[in-house]
Amino acid sequence: MVRTFMEGSKAVAEVIKLCRPNVIAAYPITPQTHISEELAQMVANGELKAEYVTVESEFAAASVVLGASATGARTYTATSSQGLLLMTEVLFSISGMRLPVVMTCANRAVSSPINIWNDQQDSISVRDAGWIQLYAEDIQEASDLQIQAFRIAEHPEVILPVMACMDGFILTHAYEPVDLIEQEEADAFLPPYQPQYYLTPKNPITFGAMLGPESYMESRCQLDRALRGSAKIIEEVAQEFKKRFGRFQGALIDTYFIEDAEIVLVAMGSVISTIKEAIDLLRAEGTKVGLLKVRCFRPFPREAINRALVGAKEVLVLDRAFSPSSGGVLTTEVRAAFQGMERAPEIKGHIVGLGGREMNIETILNIVKDRRAVGREDRFVDLKEALLS
Template sequence: MKQFLEGATSIAKTVALCRPGVIAAYPITPQTHIVEELSAIVANGELKAEMVNVESEHSAASCILGAVATGVRAFSSTSSQGLLLMAEVVFNIAGLRLPVVMCCVNRAVSAPINIWNDQQDIMTLRDAGVVLFFAESIQEACDLHIQAFKLAEDPAIMLPVIINIDGFVLSHGYEAVEFPSQEMVDKFLPPYNPPFKLDPQNPLTFGALVGPEWYLETRYAIHKTMLDEVPNKIKQIAEEFTKMFGRTSYGLYEKYKLDDAENIFVSFGSVAGPIKDVVDSLRERNEKVGLLRIITYRPFPQEIGDILLKAKKIIVLEKDISLGATGALYSDVITSLYISAHRNKVSCLPKILGYVCGLGGRDISLEEIEDLYRKEDLVESEFVGLKKENLGSFI
């Protein structure tokens, strides 16, 4: 049944369908509505779960770490500074191989304080060993949550998953969302049955101190799982989801009008929506253009380089920047292109234009995106829509 709902409410309702046993969160804009709605669902008795009101995001993450370690499905959600406060624990969750699922409502990072959307917050946890999904629409965000639990809890994977949704654009936007029935979700997502858990009857030590003779292998195991097992499992789960719920789920990435495209946009998150509009309008004028939308950003799909190798020009558009270097996606695209070229023995690489847009919620217009398409000069993470009058001395 379709319902016209706010993004945060839709995600909360979907998470409730996944039957988490423990939910812990601390309110932070623009994430608050998700846990607000979940706490109402729990208080109304519609979901049997422990709703833990914690004193900080560090505690929220610690709480769900503990819950999942005891074999209970758990969920949390946060944004920006909250995610940064969770950072230490998120590394631990991944290191302990605990299948925590979280929603990160992407927001700019202070200072200056800014509550609007960009994707800088999650880039700080890019290397934590977490599977990262980026949703384009509210419907996709909901669908990814159901899939995330199945992926994380797979006995061969056992890694945390964070679903990223753009703050306000998706969290506060309204969309007609299709909700599956409880029976269907139960069928798709069986109860969490961990291969190991904290149990007084069978005591285990989690996260003990290891010396140099052990640590290297713990990292290698996560890396290998990310590279070899997660991508296939994501594809498999997306296919299963599509078959069962009758809605296409793309899994690793979406190829939008790429078949004969010479110029390819690469992006992720909700900005893919306007880019698709630009692609459509350019296609009407017989321009060979398409969009490669990354859904799974970590592990970074290895096919990306192969797909892009056929292009003449690549335009990377992202809402984050590694200050002093380049955008994160830009460097990943270049890396995977170089690897693909080397593997396929291709010596000529396509032209790559890297752009950073929308930091701190700055709007990007269709005209601006089309302007980027017209440009030919190579740029490394150039800022789009910069206001010269805002720059100058301190005061």
């Protein structure tokens, strides 16, 4: 283990290098660019023995890793925002073909209006693509997620693509101390990928064949079961990582001061650590408030969320993405998790930090203070009324 001080994108690229991917294909897009540049540089310098395919679009990047993964290669890509949406069609193909591709999504708002800053509308919009989705709280976790992602994706009981999400700029372009594992440690944790099925002239098979009404539905059901089943492996991999490297920032979820909490904030990504600061202030005043961090959004950890929130009276969900006319996506799913249960907390939705709108300690304190003003409809926090008229 080496402690260093590094930009988030560089830390992610360093860990990807340790994972020894065979094929990388990526198209640069803000705020993902530094990750793909670092990796391209490593390949050009001969530090990383991988095929780096420069492509003309994100659609091509996703297609390249799909094809390469089908041949049994370990593959990696990274993108953001419009780039991720341009990949959408291929994302469904990758999960449908059960290919363990790993992607870093540097979360960014989606156009229009064009906006390069951070929210999570991009990855949340492809939540139905059949990928595992994990969200990092800080640079350390963002880099640790990458190697865990390969372990989870390639696990024989999973064989699914994983999207490791990190907030754009806030984590990709910030510098923080990072403990990096070393190559031998990485190799011991992540042995070479051994595909069960792969394309080879010696044994011709088909990936992504046509399935008619007689069997398509079963194939989709298998995908659903595999994704649900991956929860156990995500948990195991996080525990093994902890045992080997001493770091654990949650598996499916993580909690902070939740045991006796009457009010629980629920969120994903880099805002988590700012919420922890706000909770320390509120606790000092005697407010019984806690935090539930959703680290894994797909598979959606319904039981873990139920268990964690069982004692809470009020649950305040913070969403960085929403479905227009419906509401915050995380809020909707947390509400659904309590459907039909006898004891359910009051769940209130807050849409925050869209397109890089600041979320500071004051934002969190106000959400707690103003919670009674929120009804059934999710509240857009810190709106500038003057701009709406």
